[in-house]
Amino acid sequence: MSETRLETRALSRNFGALKAVQAVNFKLDAGARHALIGPNGAGKTTFINLLTGVLSPSHGRVLLEGRDITGTTQAERVKLGIARTFQINRLFRGLSVLENICISVAERAGAAASMFYPAGRRTDIIDESMHLLHTLKLAETAHYRVSELPYGRQRLVELAIALGLKPEVLLLDEPAAGVPSAESHIILDAIERLPNDIAVLIIEHDMDVVFRFAERVTVMVSGAVFAEGTPREIEANPQIREVYLGQAVQRADHG
Ligand SMILES: Nc1ncnc2c1ncn2[C@@H]1O[C@H](COP(=O)(O)OP(=O)(O)OP(=O)(O)O)[C@@H](O)[C@H]1O
Numbered sequence: 647m648s649e650t651r652l653e654t655r656a657l658s659r660n661f662g663a664l665k666a667v668q669a670v671n672f673k674l675d676a677g678a679r680h681a682l683i684g685p686n687g688a689g690k691t692t693f694i695n696l697l698t699g700v701l702s703p704s705h706g707r708v709l710l711e712g713r714d715i716t717g718t719t720q721a722e723r724v725k726l727g728i729a730r731t732f733q734i735n736r737l738f739r740g741l742s743v744l745e746n747i748c749i750s751v752a753e754r755a756g757a758a759a760s761m762f763y764p765a766g767r768r769t770d771i772i773d774e775s776m777h778l779l780h781t782l783k784l785a786e787t788a789h790y791r792v793s794e795l796p797y798g799r800q801r802l803v804e805l806a807i808a809l810g811l812k813p814e815v816l817l818l819d820e821p822a823a824g825v826p827s828a829e830s831h832i833i834l835d836a837i838e839r840l841p842n843d844i845a846v847l848i849i850e851h852d853m854d855v856v857f858r859f860a861e862r863v864t865v866m867v868s869g870a871v872f873a874e875g876t877p878r879e880i881e882a883n884p885q886i887r888e889v890y891l892g893q894a895v896q897r898a899d900h901g
Pocket residue numbers: 661664666684685686687688689690691692693733
């Protein structure tokens with residue numbers, strides 16, 4: 647049996663009358679490669695927002711290694727080892743790539759309070775940040791402003807920032823969204839090369855990516871878990887083809 651890192655019990659979130667997330671019981675194992683799929687508006691991003699503390703639940707609980715973290719803040723969860731990327735990126739676009747990573751590494755290392763001056767002299771932070779950029783094949787962009795990079799590279803910087811926090815759990819909300827297909831392989835390659843000990847949950851609409859990367863797939867429909875299984879089980883489930891895969895195929899056909 648695998649060890650569970652992150653777990654939800656009956657996790658729910660309403661927006662007025664809308665049940666965006668309904669009684670979701672979910673487990674993310676240590677070292678997991680887990681995909682969360684489902685139609686637009688299914689509640690996937692809301693679910694991640696509940697895991698990271700961006701939103702608080704209407705009901706239910708979030709546990710990290712068995713400890714109830716439902717009441718903790720976003721910042722506390724980052725410290726506990728939960729990092730994420732966003733569906734729409736949030737970078738310091740006017741700063742260099744290296745500066746963006748240093749902020750994250752310094753934050754984790756506890757040097758953030760008096761950030762720039764000490765960090766500027768803290769060669770360990772710069773070294774670690776450069777090392778991270780090397781592993782993501784971004785080293786040659788270190789001194790570019792984020793805004794000067796092609797969008798795919800910007801999304802990689804986001805991944806580097808999340809990794810700078812040395813997370814145990816990494817939540818990726820459509821990491822290749824908006825990236826032109828000619829460039830999207832750099833994101834997927836980076837995701838495939840993530841350290842094995844990080845538990846990864848990825849929201850992704852591209853089924854080729856899901857079936858290549860994930861060992862486990864959860865299908866969410868209308869806020870609830872519709873099915874969960876191996877990629878093979880999900881692919882073979884005719885109901886899922888109907889509610890989701892069919893739609894994905896149509897979407898690909900129509901552009
Ligand atoms: N802050 C909010 N206030 C009100 N309604 C919201 C809010 N955030 C999300 N919703 C609604 O909750 C539902 C779930 O949205 P969510 O963004 O979680 O879906 P999703 O599965 O991530 O969709 P997509 O694949 O399009 O990213 C949608 O109907 C959405 O309009």
